[in-house]
Amino acid sequence: NAGVTQTPKFQVLKTGQSMTLQCAQDMNHNSMYWYRQDPGMGLRLIYYSASEGTTDKGEVPNGYNVSRLNKREFSLRLESAAPSQTSVYFCASSEALGNQPQHFGDGTRLSIL
Amino acid sequence: GENVEQHPSTLSVQEGDSAVIKCTYSDSASNYFPWYKQELGKRPQLIIDIRSNVGEKKDQRIAVTLNKTAKHFSLHITETQPEDSAVYFCAASPWAGKSTFGDGTTLTVKP
Numbered sequence: 001n002a003g004v005t006q007t008p009k010f011q012v013l014k015t016g017q018s019m020t021l022q023c024a025q026d027m028n029h030n031s032m033y034w035y036r037q038d039p040g041m042g043l044r045l046i047y048y049s050a051s052e053g054t055t056d057k058g059e060v061p062n063g064y065n066v067s068r069l070n071k072r073e074f075s076l077r078l079e080s081a082a083p084s085q086t087s088v089y090f091c092a093s094s095e096a097l098g099n100q101p102q103h104f105g106d107g108t109r110l111s112i113l
Numbered sequence: 114g115e116n117v118e119q120h121p122s123t124l125s126v127q128e129g130d131s132a133v134i135k136c137t138y139s140d141s142a143s144n145y146f147p148w149y150k151q152e153l154g155k156r157p158q159l160i161i162d163i164r165s166n167v168g169e170k171k172d173q174r175i176a177v178t179l180n181k182t183a184k185h186f187s188l189h190i191t192e193t194q195p196e197d198s199a200v201y202f203c204a205a206s207p208w209a210g211k212s213t214f215g216d217g218t219t220l221t222v223k224p
């Protein structure tokens with residue numbers, strides 16, 4: 001069991017470039033999440049998907065889009081990257097929305113120049 | 114929406130001492146309270162959780178207590194060790210609702 005797998009692990013982009021971060025889980029979880037974590041800061045929810053076919057905005061959705069491709073996969077897209085989006089991005093999954101622990105991936109470290 | 118406040122933001126203890134981190138929440142509908150540990154450069158990982166029908170839960174050196182009336186819950190780590198040094202996050206969530214995380218506590222255990 002790999003748990004939650006994120007790709008890539010590291011990426012450097014130039015301002016204005018686009019990029020998709022990939023996330024897949026093999027635990028048959030219904031709910032998936034994308035967070036960003038800036039240095040020395042907490043976890044801020046970008047988007048989440050309560051179940052396959054649904055997505056909802058979190059705390060900081062501006063500049064991002066998501067796709068719940070199927071039950072396993074939940075991708076995060078930056079259409080036009082900005083330096084303010086330099087961060088570590090974590091994907092997580094849980095059996096259901098709320099009332100269940102979240103399992104996190106190892107993160108994607110994204111730098112935008 | 115839910116608001117979770119976590120205190121203190123930093124905590125330094127001597128090896129062998131106890132550490133306590135407290136979180137308060139605002140939504141009385143919240144009924145699930147997990148704690149996550151994040152070591153430097155690593156992913157957050159669940160270390161213990163508690164549901165609203167229980168007042169206390171222990172797992173070896175760590176314990177969590179919940180006071181539903183006062184809307185706060187606390188993480189207790191006894192006999193701290195250097196490997197307990199990490200950032201700890203609390204969270205609160207209602208049934209079928211998304212979790213709200215606290216801002217984290219950086220715990221340093223000095224040998």
